[in-house]
Amino acid sequence: MTPLTPVLTDTWDKDRSWSLETYVATADGYAGLRKALTMNPADIVTAVKESGLRGRGGAGFPTGLKWSFLPPDDGKPRYLVVNADESEPGTCKDIPLMMASPQHLVEGVAITSVAINCHHAFVYVRGEVLHVYRRLLNAVQEAYDAGYLGKNILGSGYDLDVTVHAGAGAYICGEETALLDSLEGRRGQPRLKPPFPAVEGLYARPTVVNNVESIASVPAIMRNGAAWFASMGTEKSQGMGLFSLSGHVTRPGQYEAPLGITLRELLDMAGGIREGHRIKFWTPGGSSTPMFTDAHLDVPLDYESVGAAKSMLGTRALQIFDETTCVVRAVSRWMDFYAHESCGKCTPCREGTFWLKQVLARVENGGGVDADIDLMVDLCDNILGRAFCALGDGATSPVTSSIELFRDEYQAHIDNHGCPFDPVRSALFDYTPKQRTGLLAGAAGGH
Incomplete structure (x- = not known):
């Protein structure tokens, strides 16, 4: 059953x-x-x-x-x-x-x-x-x-x-x-x-x-x-809903279930994480909701329980990422989206998402400095609650939650001058920054 x-x-x-x-x-x-x-x-x-x-x-x-x-x-x-x-x-x-x-x-x-x-x-x-x-x-x-x-x-x-x-x-x-x-x-x-x-x-x-x-x-x-x-769901989150499972899951798709079901239960029906891998992080309600980790597999997926765990149920878009995924890269791609889709009406969202995009790209591509992590938190603080609509607030969620959960991974990008998950860049960590720049430029030019 x-x-x-x-x-x-x-x-x-x-x-x-x-x-x-x-x-x-x-x-x-x-x-x-x-x-x-x-x-x-x-x-x-x-x-x-x-x-x-x-x-x-x-x-x-x-x-x-x-x-x-x-x-x-x-x-x-x-x-x-x-x-x-x-x-x-x-x-x-x-x-x-x-x-x-x-x-x-x-x-x-x-x-x-x-x-x-x-x-x-x-x-x-x-x-x-x-x-x-x-x-x-x-x-x-x-x-x-x-x-x-x-x-x-x-x-x-x-x-x-x-x-x-x-x-x-x-x-x-x-x-x-x-x-x-x-x-x-x-x-x-x-x-x-x-x-x-x-x-x-x-x-x-x-x-x-x-x-x-x-x-x-x-x-x-x-x-x-x-x-x-x-009669379905929980006391305050009643009825059923469509849960969208995507990413590194064996059988992605739509699963209609009562609110209050857990990701662990949904993964059991979806065949689990792809073979040979383990879950690293996931979103309970799309990219604009604070991310969860494997420690949250048993959080009931209803509005109150997810809120108590410091996220939002949102649209129940469960994006699943395994340990091969670079969290900085994922958040950077999401921020590219939010910066592009900001309507530009209000300054906090228009300017904030633009600068978050620049700083994330700098950190991912090896040019980050120690102050960049706190700079991103500060940028999010200047957007959250100050934007004209929820787009700005939502754009800060993946940044602040990923820094809270994976700050060491951001620091590793800064210390190693690039992504430790990128095999090409990982092989370059023994070179000086100037040598790395030349080697990467040559690779990009096809030499």
Whole structure:
């Protein structure tokens, strides 16, 4: 027996799992919407609250509570926006979900729209994943053709249109207010809050912004009840979720299990670390969460336990690295990403990520000095809590956590004038710095 709980993934192994026909036949598709259309919208919100569903996009904010923040209906438009701009390094759950079973999301959009009295919903997808964008467009069209979307849904008198929008591939658009600006046709940059989207969001109207997995979880709650969902997971982190295992693991992939499962349990199902190696460090929620080591294999993967261990559950993107990986190199590559994706709106993030990138590259490439480690900590201190949005804060996490856990490895790069994991550079440690520079320049030139 395994603790796997296939709910969102229950149709992934079926023939043409992405089709409406398969969804209806094998997952009791749209039964949740039929039920929701007979309910008072406030009762739907209450059911989602009682289920304990928390946002699956990283922050973990209670989903039903977020819906309830909308002001009283004034008869004017209000919107639902699904954040499908999945781009956190290591995160790969929403894209497989939309590819394998987009109807879970489409039905969830319809139920959520009924709950908040929205008549026009948007799904914001990364433009690079063209195959997913096309599949979602087709799924929405199938739902229109079957009467689950459009005018007078299932004869209920309720109207709903759904627009699938392709973004232009900016990581910052994963931040909800930057996404809204992008959706309105402007440059994607975070807005000042308050006002929050629930009060003044898309087109300055009340808006709910939720992650793909959050919305896709709603149909099962409608079908099976709030108590069923709350029976999984832990007392404060209820339900199931998709855990993405990647890196040096035998069978990487998506594992759907109740929150509170441990990495040790997930690794047992994934065949463990690749043969002949051992785990060195891993991320519990993508590259912007403080890293863990093998000492954290038994930390329950729920919001409270991971937080108590000084990290964040985030998007449950479990990147696994074995002992052959240079932690300085890994963090340096992540910082290249954050410096590139910073929108430039605020000085702490724009300048801080740029300088962290320079210092990390200097240390990795053999030019580091003893003061560089404390310099990086100081740079992180000047970003954390001072950036306009969470991108800056997230960018500091791999740096500060890696220095705390692997300071000796940073020092080894400085003392040895290069990476001790690089066999070419390791062979050069007996030469003087000037000789090393000449030898490496010659190697780069093909001599």
